[in-house]
Amino acid sequence: MKKFTHLLKKELRELVTKQLVISLLFTMALFYFIGNITKQEARKAAGSQKISVLDLDKSDLSRSLLGALAAAHFESVPVAAADSAAAVEACRKGATNVLLVIPAGFGASVAGLDPLKIETYAYLRNFSIMGVRRSEIVKAVLGAMNEYLSNNVIKERLPDIDPAALKNPIKTRDFVLIRDRMAEGTASSITGIVMSQGLLIPVILMMMIIYSSQMVISAIAMEKQDKTLETLLTVPVSRTAIVAAKMLAAGIVGLLSAGIYMLGYKSFMSGMTGDMQAGAAGQSVAAKLGLTLSGNGVIVLGISLFLAILCALALATILGVLAEDFRSAQNLIMPVVLLVMIPYFLTMFTDIHSLSPPVKILLLAIPFSHSFLAVQNMFLGNTQAVLFGMLYMLAFFLVLVFLAGKIFSSDKVLTMKLSWKKKKKLNF
């Protein structure tokens, strides 16, 4: 145990370099910075929106319309122009992104139930998510105006009828069912919660697997490149301890790195999706449907993630033996990346039950798939599937560790290599 701890410290010392610490801190700061900016932009978008208005009508109705817009959190900025062309030019470099032109005679035309057309101009100043979202303001403005006008007309013509009851005569009570659980609410109200829990965990897992695997492969490749492996293999310590120390060190550093990355990533994502999160009502519906992780659920999920990482580390150890040097180690990470990306995207964008049997078998043969599916399965109460996945990953890990141990205890640790270069003559 003393020798193992000694080896582990050495591996950690080699992995935790100044470059790694600086890179992690920089990435975290970058995520935090971008997240904060995005959050501010989202808040601006969710707050009162400024729109430019050229009111050529100046009737009571047009003034009332602008009042209705103010009630719907739109701030009208009057434009001093003689016609719409001049107004478009005036707003071109302005601070607002939407121009509304109410034509002369609009009030009278509405009274005659043949309204003149209101012109809207949307300035697309960039194609970022926030920039494109601003163009949606036009729709919202028109919606608010139509709502106001139609309500007014109904009140005038049918004073005893509630305009809302007339426009939406069908009332619904919405229920959501998940297996044997049911709760009152709409499916869309819980989407935010499920997305936030279901999206973040696979991203953490993907990053952890790739990061830790990269470290193990590189650690073994560097030992080969720096010609230190042969010496290490002749010191009085078991080969299993050498392999285990490398795997554990990469796991620890991978876990810490992923944790640091995720802090930054969470800050970034909260900025991106903060306004899309479900409210308290959605939380309540999700809880009734069992779409929140209990204490035991978190433990099971943690074990599932841990097993996936162990599988990745064991696989990376074997791949690391194939590496000749640090450069070839960069190529050898590709199989791990593919084995992570395939289940990551398939589980995110498709329903596994709708896949054809060969694809489904292939997907389930990849150990990481079971961790990606674990959250969904736990939400859906498929405990057996989660447990099967965990057992499969454990078996996969044990087989890989057995293979890695065999390789490290044999000549293969020195003779096995995957080279893209022309074969060189062996020197005895």
Place this chain on the structure above:
Amino acid sequence: MGIVLKVEHLKKRYGQLEAVKDVSFEVNEGEVFALIGPNGAGKTTTLRVVATLLTPSDGTVTLGGFDLKHHPEKFRERISYLPEEAGAYRNFKARRYLEFMARFYADTAEKEREFLQRAESICGLGARLDDKVGTYSKGMVRKLLLARALMTRPALTILDEPTSGLDVINSLEVREIIKRYAREGISVLLSSHNMLEIEYLSDRVALIDKGLILDSGTPAGLKEKYHAENLEVVFRSALR
């Protein structure tokens, strides 16, 4: 003088290729035993087998009564191996590297200190021991590695081309270190292309070619047997 290492009919195959066909020799206590031969003769493979890096295809290798196939861990406790192209961890300070290696062999802190003091004395790197290995020249790295190999005073030190790639001055210094420690009773198994080096360092040599031992004996005895002035001529005559 007891036998430290005994190699009997050692064979090593890589698939169809027979790198070592039949090699037998013994290394006695306090003796420097050298394998000399051209590239591809099987020197490094033999040394790697004794160092527990490769498993023998056939034959037996025993060290201090322990059989290599069954007790490789006992071998590792008793040997120290310096490969031809060895390196040290570049991000480590040299002193930290020696500490790291010493801890595998030392049972107590006192023993560890003893190993480190010996290593400092062997390598003669002084204050440079507090610098990172990455800043070292090839000669300095070799001295550091030689110090690492000798500091524990193992039952058998295996040195593969110990002066390979070094300049004249560094080669001389490394040879002096090996000679000094050999005089103090350390057993050494050595391989080299450099016949002068072998003649200077070795008590006995074995001539190896194409995986077979052609002949063995003391340098003086072999020179007399083949009526040769030096080991190069001995080797050429033995090949005929």
